[in-house]
Amino acid sequence: MGVRMIDPKLLKKDPDLIRASLARRRMPVDLGALVSKDESRRQIQKEGDELRGNHKRRSEEMARAMRMKANTDTLRAELRTLSTRISELEERQRAADSAFEAEALLIPNLLLPDVPDGGPPEENPVVSVQGEKPAFDFQPKPHWEIGESLGILDFERAAKISRARFTALLGAGARLERALISFMMDLHASRGYTEIWPPFLVNAAAMRGTGQLPKFSEDLFKCEGQDLWLVPTAEVPVTNFHAGEILPADRLPLRYAAYTPCFRAEAGAAGKDTRGMIRQHQFDKVELVKFCRPEESEAELESLRRDAEEVLRRLGLPYRVVVLRSGDTGFASAKTYDIEVWLPGQTAYREISSCSTFTDFQARRAMIRHRAKSGETALVHTLNGSALAVGRTLIALLENGQRSDGSVALPSALHPYLGGLTEISKP
RNA sequence: GGAGAGGUGGCCGAGUGGCCGAAGGCAAUCGCCUGCUAAGCGAUUGAACGCUUAAUAGGUGUUCCGGGGGUUCGAAUCCCCCCCUCUCCGCCA
Structure with missing residues (x-):
């Protein structure tokens, strides 16, 4: 959520393109760590989405049971456990997101192809x-x-x-x-x-x-x-x-x-x-x-x-x-x-x-x-x-x-x- | 700075604990209808992220009611903090 910098989709699909641009900038950045942070962040989101979906469906059951004045003790206990697991996971997700974002925000923009190659000792054309x-x-x-x-x-x-x-x-x-x-x-x-x-x-x-x-x-x-x-x-x-x-x-x-x-x-x-x-x-x-x-x-x-x-x-x-x-x-x-x-x-x-x-x-x-x-x-x-x-x-x-x-x-x-x-x- | 009111979709506006991503209206788009236009009728119309995919096509999941925390099995709705807007007072260019 809210992760903004270089295009995360590009990072996932074609990190070599980003690597090439960094090399042209004379910036030796290791993208490997960033790529794996991105992967773990997406993995955690996936798990969280599943858990939250589960919780949502069981909550709807809960609402129905309440209307029918049925006994909800077991369901309530189950939901409480689920809810705890979700908070734990969300804590991990926040950490994973900010770890990724902190690093991703330091990646410079991709250069246009027609930018001449070269570094400081050389004159700019x-x-x-x-x-x-x-x-x-x-x-x-x-x-x-x-x-x-x-x-x-x-x-x-x-x-x-x-x-x-x-x-x-x-x-x-x-x-x-x-x-x-x-x-x-x-x-x-x-x-x-x-x-x-x-x-x-x-x-x-x-x-x-x-x-x-x-x-x-x-x-x-x-x-x-x-x-x-x-x-x-x-x-x-x-x-x-x-x-x-x-x-x-x-x-x-x-x-x-x-x-x-x-x-x-x-x-x-x-x-x-x-x-x-x-x-x-x-x-x-x-x-x-x-x-x-x-x-x-x-x-x-x-x-x-x-x-x-x-x-x-x-x-x-x-x-x-x-x-x-x-x-x-x-x-x-x-x-x-x-x-x-x-x-x-x-x-x-x-x-x-x-x-x-x-x-x-x-x-x-x-x-x-x-x-x-x-x-x-x-x-x-x-x-x-x-x-x-x-x-x-x-x-x-x-x-x-x-x-x-x-x-x-x-x-x-x-x-x-x-x-x-x-x-x-x-x- | 003090007192009060308020922040909901492109806009207006309803909603005080589950059936609410959210009534209704406006606007827009498409279609029907009508010499044309208007009116009328019908349908559609938010965003982000993930999974899937060749795809920024389609499908699917999650999240989002100013922001952040809390209570609760469950929050647009209850509590706390912050930000912003409006009105009055004070101060000030």
Whole structure:
């Protein structure tokens, strides 16, 4: 009951398919233990079903006997014994179910066949390079130098009131962050996405639904003493928005755009990206989330990626798209494109969006279904992608728009959102 | 936070211990009927898991009346805890 993760039917029928996917992910997991836990769990359920059926039939006899005022002492005693055996068995069943589930929830999603094989030392294949890298007749600076000298980024005071990996934005910087959120949301809303402003704290069931829990709790912030967690991405509240629902097929695909702040503990990132605003405990992000029929999801991933790219195109930022190799693809994802923006201050492409299809993995965990034409219920596919990470977009604008005098030119697409501001210069 | 009311199928709503997966109505689907439509008549229509099966076809079993515990041979119905919704009061942006 309530066992949700990888498809238990697939585990029973074709565990080798799951093994092959795990091997592609470079995850040596022994499925044998899981398979035998599944078997014992099903065996116990079978026994329990038989016992309960027996008890049910004898109870009906009991009811009849009571009506006829017959003597029921023997029957009553028999039923009491049966009842005890059932409770014992149900105790075992609970244990077997949770043993199975605890392990099953740690199995990552199956990869799509076209995900390129390979692991971390290898580069992820570049599938597209777009935009002109700006040419500078001076040495371009990293965003933290630009931002501090313009007085729009303050790392020290942010660390004073919080700790490292927090940044305060000031003046034109704060204005730019706010403008970017509005610009992105307006763009997506005009292109068929429904705006949604979700809660920023969610419960553990929601975190489990999208796959953050139980495996990645150390990456999350939790409210002490409460079943409330700070969202690491809008994916969590928005995907779980339809948890437990059977969506009408004629309304699919559902497309949502949501802005949220994102909170990440960055537990494994000690020493990485310690300068500047690249890796923060808190950042803003606009996220696109889709729910669709299984047969539509691959096409929806492509259009999702295009919708994310559109933001960069309109901002005039150079970028490239990579497809993540099997060993790099996230736990819940079946296939992921990363969009990487060009940062001249660091002479590197850095991730600014990640667009993934989760096939039915999240839908199974969160029980999000639709009614197929044939009439029966079937899991939907879920997808999501950043469009975009706002803080990193701001960084990219600073580094790509910088001029030799230390000022920064802002793209015309943002001008309507900036109240007349077209550049940021020293006060 | 305090007081009260309530949470039953897609929706409304009956049901205070067994004959209840659950009356009745609405909605929907199929059929009949009617120039068309409406009305009318008839039938069908919840989900999960297991077993069976090539099958997510069919068959079959178990479970599910907000969630969890308890009483009882037996719980939608009785008891306890929790969650949620509504109304009033308090507080607050």
